[in-house]
Amino acid sequence: MEQSLLIHKAIVYATKAHAGQKRKASDVDYISHPMEVMEILALNNASINLRIAGILHDTVEDTQVTIEDIEKNFGSEVRTLVASHTEDKSKTWHERKQHTVDFLKTATLEEKLLALADLIANARSILYDMDILGDDVWSRFKATKEEEEWYYNGILDSVKEFKTDEKYEKLYKEAEKLCSKIFE
Template sequence: MSVLKAIEFSANAHLGYFRKGSKTPYITHPFEVAKILAASVDSETNEALICAGLLHDTVEDTETTLEIIRAEFGDEVAALVASDSEDKTLPWEKRKQNTIDFLGSEATYEMQLLACADKLSNLRSIKADYEKMGDEVWDIFVRGKDKQAWYYKGVMESLKPLSDSPMYQEFNQLVREIFD
């Protein structure tokens, strides 16, 4: 397993994809997630977690399967990626409730770290877009501000075991700034 291999794999998988409502290449999000994780954990002992940060949206948003991730990066990375991937065949509310429930009951510490980094990156993006677009930012999403608030506040509650982490503290602050 190698972070460089995960960078290349993720960049190729996300080639031609863009962030919601923008012309920003999608790969910026997995890179930011990996950067948040690298700043939060010992990158030598948590290489699998950083690789999962780079790969976390490949199964959910590209043609990549979990079997491919497992074959290329091993069981640990595949389990982490699976933990942060939603079943897009389910309705939005059900998917989001499943995430909240999973993070609060079954997720390992590493799975919670991955989810926190992912959601923190998303909130940073929402805040930047809000500063440019105002309330029109909510038109980008499947569900508007009220549903997004419900979701992010639920995730924040589920991730409370990470409350000593600077990553969680920034996530918590952004949830309050954006939704309160």
């Protein structure tokens, strides 16, 4: 299938999977988040498979879609990327986040890019909501502001090689700046 058609297929697939879902106690359709992740990846010249994984990264975790469905429809590479970013919801918030931070330390470049793009999209959303709600934004989260700060800093530390990477330095610095504004 042509690359642009694969992107379109992933967008339709994720839109149907996330139908009716909203972002963190807001009225914003959830699909806006994976679309923003895909845009961040596209602007940083990510591969087609990584862009598709960006679109689908929350489908297994937050919908009825299975990892086998992802492989059947989008191939093993996309499956691996989505699986790398799928949390085990049977674990506590802290256990899930610690696993992500630890995993990213030895993850592939594409797995790290997916996590960084997700962090940036989430951080932009938090800042946008903070402008409207102020510190009340934290009532939407399962964790405290301090716990979220620990997690975001853990991700940044796990992908810190991007800080001096000519290709991804700008992306990393955006993430740092967003986190600094959120947690100042």
